[in-house]
Amino acid sequence: MPELPEVETIVRGLTAVSGARIDALQVLDSRLEIPADEISGRTIEAIRRRGKYIVFHLSGGRLLIVHLRMSGRLTLTRSPAEKKYTRFILHFDRGKVYFINPRRLGTVEYSRSGFPHLLGVEPLSTAFTAEWLEGVSAASRAQIKPLLMDQKRIAGLGNIYAAEALWRGGIDPRRVAARLTKEEIQALHPAIVQVLHEAIDRMGTTLGRSVADYRDVSGDYGDFQGRLAVYGRKGEPCRRCRAVIERIVQAGRSTFFCPGCQG
Numbered sequence: 276m277p278e279l280p281e282v283e284t285i286v287r288g289l290t291a292v293s294g295a296r297i298d299a300l301q302v303l304d305s306r307l308e309i310p311a312d313e314i315s316g317r318t319i320e321a322i323r324r325r326g327k328y329i330v331f332h333l334s335g336g337r338l339l340i341v342h343l344r345m346s347g348r349l350t351l352t353r354s355p356a357e358k359k360y361t362r363f364i365l366h367f368d369r370g371k372v373y374f375i376n377p378r379r380l381g382t383v384e385y386s387r388s389g390f391p392h393l394l395g396v397e398p399l400s401t402a403f404t405a406e407w408l409e410g411v412s413a414a415s416r417a418q419i420k421p422l423l424m425d426q427k428r429i430a431g432l433g434n435i436y437a438a439e440a441l442w443r444g445g446i447d448p449r450r451v452a453a454r455l456t457k458e459e460i461q462a463l464h465p466a467i468v469q470v471l472h473e474a475i476d477r478m479g480t481t482l483g484r485s486v487a488d489y490r491d492v493s494g495d496y497g498d499f500q501g502r503l504a505v506y507g508r509k510g511e512p513c514r515r516c517r518a519v520i521e522r523i524v525q526a527g528r529s530t531f532f533c534p535g536c537q538g
């Protein structure tokens with residue numbers, strides 16, 4: 276599932292169409308409630324990421340907002356196999372952007388009045404400091420991993436990178452956030468920032484090879500999956516202490532962690 280690094284990679288890849296005028300928006304899925312006539316003819320002034328959202332800033336202050344959810348993709352190229360999963364196409368004089376959405380879980384919204392979602396702090400912004408994380412943790416009764424994945428607190432972290440950051444910080448994902456020590460927060464904060472930067476540098480994580488798995492806008496797979504320390508590694512030895520990685524279910528989601536070095 277695309278998280279901050281994958282979405283950031285896609286947004287960076289879409290700069291090729293930033294500044295371009297949309298000749299036409301072709302909607303291929305009747306369930307998409309977006310006014311194609313109103314969007315066609317507008318210029319894309321910027322393309323930005325907010326949390327896991329991809330936001331096309333259009334002329335006239337309009338926003339076209341895409342969330343990929345589990346398996347959506349935005350791509351500049353399309354394979355024949357992807358044709359039947361294509362839900363919209365943005366046409367430009369310099370090319371096309373395809374929205375591929377195999378399971379129809381990805382969402383598309385159009386806004387005339389700004390970004391409509393309340394999201395927390397961006398973890399790669401200067402607002403995300405160890406002190407800020409300490410304050411949010413101290414005020415929470417949640418376990419630390421679900422807290423890290425709460426988009427209203429921190430925008431963009433999901434199941435993979437929350438687990439990886441906790442492993443790097445040496446913190447058990449089941450710990451109650453408010454009970455983490457200052458030293459633990461001081462270890463967790465840079466772990467979050469570093470794992471996100473490293474994953475962006477490697478164009479994100481691709482877990483499989485199906486039509487629903489993440490790829491960048493050129494159709495290339497991410498390269499961070501080989502660097503995962505705990506996610507998807509149940510039964511394998513910890514890269515740090517050689518204990519066997521475990522999988523538990525937390526807040527309805529899989530959590531992978533090392534019982535040896537995440538105390």
Ligand SMILES: [Zn+2]
Pocket residue numbers: 513514515516517518533534535536537
């Ligand atoms: Zn370990």
